[in-house]
Amino acid sequence: MAEGQFKQGIAAGRLAPPEYADNFSDLHPPFDRHEALVEADRCYFCYDAPCMQACPTSIDIPMFIRQISTGNPVGAAKTIFDQNILGGMCARVCPTETLCEEVCVREVAEGKPVQIGRLQRYATDTAMAQHKQFYERAAPTGKRIAVVGAGPAGLACAHRLAVNGHEVTVYEAKPKAGGLNEYGIAAYKSVDGFAQAEVDYITAVGGIHVQHDKALGRDMSLAELASSYDAVFLGMGLAGVNALRAEGEGAEGVQDAVDFIAELRQAGDLAQLPVGRRVVVIGGGMTAIDAAIQSKLLGAEEVTICYRRGKEHMNASEFEQDLAASKGVTIRHWLQPKSVIDAGGRVAGIELEYTTLRDGKLVGTGETMLIDADQVFKAIGQSFDASPLNGSGNSIAMEGGRIKVDAEGRTSMAKVWAGGDCVVDAREDLTVAAVAAGRDAAESIHRALTSNWRV
Known part of the structure; x- marks a missing residue:
């Protein structure tokens, strides 16, 4: 662990320079040709295709996987782009574990679905690398x-x-x-x-x-x-980003998670991006997970996600929750923010109240706890x-x-x-x-x- 990681407050350069590249490398490295062929061969090419029914864009998944299996990844990309022209990004960011892969027959029978997302990436990346344009514009309509x-x-x-x-x-x-x-x-x-x-x-x-x-x-x-x-x-x-509705949330160090993620995405040098030593993220969706994991990858020593309901209620998928845990993020449930602890205008911690469901309604129990923090991210939904x-x-x-x-x-x-x-x-x-x-x-x-x- 780099010596700089123990800097107090919000600071940049917590890690040694090579660590940033390692930490932010591709989450799912792309398949090579052999890997894609082996994975495509696992598909049963189901007639009723539950995977296709689960895709919001209705991509013909059995068709494009069959095309990959017969050595035609460019044709597979055309099948994908016909329904989803952003199929390359969707292959990277879609929660496939709760969509197409969740209903894959291999998942139901064996607990190991065909890796549809990675196969989709293989096909679309191949076509884009070759600059294959599949569509010619129709005659001008004048509209x-x-x-x-x-x-x-x-x-x-x-x-x-x-x-x-x-x-x-x-x-x-x-x-x-x-x-x-x-x-x-x-x-x-x-x-x-x-x-x-x-x-x-x-x-x-x-x-x-x-x-x-x-x-x-x-x-x-x-x-x-x-x-x-x-x-x-x-x-x-x-x-818009929803407010915490907690006393003291205007203190320095309280930040919208979406702004933090945007800043990180546009940063030319991650070593120059400041992050707290102890970070608390309020929320239970993908934004909360992304902010928490990336705080950890930037060198935060302790990162805690606090969510007001239970694990089963989180909008973030189980895969994403497990990914956060694997990166050292602590996820705590049944907690809602009550007040931000302000020390000289800066965040020093956050007071949270335990919650419970009473007659189907979320209520506070009156019992509270404190978490030390020098940075708090709001990720409780956008408006x-x-x-x-x-x-x-x-x-x-x-x-x-x-x-x-x-x-x-x-x-x-x-x-x-x-x-x-x-x-x-x-x-x-x-x-x-x-x-x-x-x-x-x-x-x-x-x-x-x-x-x-x-x-």
Whole structure:
């Protein structure tokens, strides 16, 4: 353990330089050709394909695995991209253990599923390395569509629209496209700048123009977009972070986990990124797990996740929870934050109250405990900021704090569709679900623009 790891407070350079590269290396190294063929041979190519039913984008999994097994990984990539143009990133970040692999017949019978995610990565990486473009744009339709947000939903929507012959302008508030794929996932899940490589691959189809640093409500209004374009797709993410609602949470050292992850993802030198010696993460989802593990990998001595309910209630999958434990992260359940201990304006610890379920309702027991900490991360969910939508005087129906859409992604406002985390019933933290929403909305927009439907 490096001597610098024992620096008090929040500090950079806790590890020896070579340790950072080792700690943040690829979580699941890619298959080579032989490994892919051996793994593909384990697939039963089920007729009813429960794995395919469990995939939000309905990729024909038995088909692409059969293509790999017959030595055709490029053809397998085409099968994947037909349904999910972000199949490369989804292969890296999808919780396959709770989706396709969970229902794999091999998992049910033997407890060891076919490694579908790694096979998907092998196929898509092979095609992308060869710069294989499978799609030619249809004849120009003369229609122009604005897409707000260059995250998974927006990119999937833009690609499908462009393939159908439409011209697409994507407005992205950040300096880079990619959304959560670029800013919001653990660095060890997507190495070597893959998020941007995938953006480049998607936009290479043509007809997609990305404008960065353009935020809805600041640089343009929804009414302006609706009047200037034939259709609009809203694929904004969740900009707000829920508060702890704990006394003293304004103390220095209390930080949003999403901001920490974004900063880490954009860091040129991880040795320059400060982290606490004792870190507490409040939350039970993927963001909490990613923040906790990466704090540990940066050299934090003690990292504790505190979640207000039980292990079985955590949004993070069992695989991710086990991964955190394997990295030395302690996960404590049935605890909710009560107050941040402030020492001279800085975090010195956090007081937590034990919780329990009483008549199905979560309540505090009145018993408390203290955990020493010099850094506390908030990872208790994000909220959608609706303020940019209605500044023009137009209104969009909302429900539960998010945009209400129909089965095709249409909003209550004419010419406007939406999808991804900003809509009601979005499956948060699932890139693949956002891709499906963007793809399906694009098909709806295409039908509306090329038929007699009212847009």
